[in-house]
Amino acid sequence: MLVVLVVLETVGIDAGGIEEFTRSSRKRLLDATSLTESAVGNWVIGLLVEIGVEVGNSLMIREVFLVAGLVVRRLCGLFRLFGRRTKEFPSGLTTTFLGLFDTAVITPNAANLCVDCIRNDVDITEGIPKQATVHFCKDCERYLQPPNIWVIAHPESKELLSLCLKKLKGLNKVRLVDAGFIWTEPHSRRIKVKLTIQKEVYSSAILQQVFIVEYVVSTQQCDECMRVAAQLTWKASVQVRQKVSHKRTFFWLEQLILKHNAHKDTTNIKEAKDGIDFYYVNRSHAIKMLDYLQSVVPLKLKTSEQLISTDVHTSTSNYKFTFSAEIVPICKDDLVCLPTKLARQLGDISPIVVCYRVGNTVSLIDPFSLKSAEMRGTTYWENPFNSLCEAKDLVEFYIIDVQYENKRQGKYTLATVEVALSQDLSKTYYTRTHLGGLFNPGDHAMGYFLVNANFNNDNWDEYINRLRSSGHRQLHLGGGLPDLILVKKSYPNARKRNKGRNWRLKNLAKEDEDQELRGGKRQDKIKQEMDYEIFLRDLEEDSELRGMVNLFKDPRKDADHGNAEIVETNEVNMISGDEDEVEPEEDFPQINVDELLDDMDALALEDKDGEGDVMMGDESD
Structure with missing residues (x-):
């Protein structure tokens, strides 16, 4: 004591x-x-x-x-x-x-202090603002995420909470324990967030504190909406063109774009007479689309720019960029005659070849020798040429006899077949074909009938003159000019019975740049419908082609398609007669239900307002 x-x-x-x-x-x-x-x-x-x-x-x-x-x-x-x-x-x-x-x-x-004394002495929320501002575009209903990214965030969502927390400086100096919204009236333009934080004080004491941060929602127009309001809807455009008489290439390209969502950055899509245009607000988005197009089709690029405005004080200028992409005018099943120089560059292949696939390169095959070659887009534009025949020139033949030869390459088998025109069985023709593995006597095939053919083509004229100078006459098996060339198998009997499809395709929502298509040019609309029908049949008959696109179930189709109508073309269906008297081909390709996607509910069957993606199937519906 x-x-x-x-x-x-x-x-x-x-x-x-x-x-x-x-x-x-x-x-x-x-x-x-x-x-x-x-x-x-x-x-x-x-x-x-x-x-x-x-x-x-x-x-x-x-x-x-x-x-x-x-x-x-x-x-x-x-x-x-x-x-x-x-x-x-x-x-x-x-x-x-x-x-x-x-x-x-x-x-x-x-x-050695009570909790109240510690709170009075230390404020761990110091340095964290209690009020902040978030910017909201009421046109597109997106929030600004600094510095210049606009994101979609629904009320009281985790995306909005994350955006609000990123607006607070000083949170990195404390430990965030909990965060949540406090309900406010939607029209109040206020967002309240309740935060619980912890921080170490007095060496080893942990203090926890709860406080509320109020955000003021300030309206601000995003760059995209600003351009729309000022009618400056695009800064860069990609014009895709192909100089052919049909649009099957663009039907195919459209499905690839949809499957890979390559059009997500576009502000508008317009359909032109010989192609399609994509519009973007950023030049980088247009370049990204060009990179994708170059990976799926062979094309040639041209770039141009237009001065919109300039600022003499800051020496900055505003441009509009236009990218022109021209696709090689060679399509699947086209018959081409190669220039002599190009044929030698491609491995000394025969000048008369058939195009059997188009990707980032053009795949060619000699139907008489099974020799194939791959032609790049740059190679084509160094020696450009046109097709001799295309799908509209196909003629139907009846297979009379098949003689298989001991030569195969991949899925192709060389054979000599005896055929006759389906409309004229009185005269028969012999030819070699690379599709020998598909044909049996009694089948039908589509091909090009070259007897008495007259082509306005320089490469063809050079090839004919070379044959004549070498002593060949109008030969079809001796190495000279063939009478016909078969390119694919046809199923006329099954086509007559099959009156509808249980699947559909998703199509891009695009505007018609050519207003005349909607008005008096009905022939162009009919031709486009015929091209689309041929494209759908190509998907049905080619499983490899079908595997590269998305097919959707059609809930509108009933089990009975007896009353359905389909578009028939002279190039594809040329046999007439009583449908009840013919039997459908046994090998007619059927699309398995397992190949179809069943998320049709998330997609609009018909877009009445002209917005978003629409669903389309065969033109008979």
């Missing part, structure tokens, strides 16, 4: 009641060996308050008693060392003392 008395006299406190203080605190002081110096010092202060000693809030007094606690603890340790009587606190006993700045009774902690 001498230590306590000395301390009291040192700080000038009246210790007249020291005897009562001694009787009430003796047990606590003797049992202080298991506590820290700080706790012992605080006990002394608490005991002084109990006996009526005026201690006050002097920091000097507290520091003195902390030193006294250290001395008492050391003395108690010595008492234990010499066998003096010491006791441990009963299990579960909690030591308490008064706070530094108030009279609240608290348990020992690292700061």
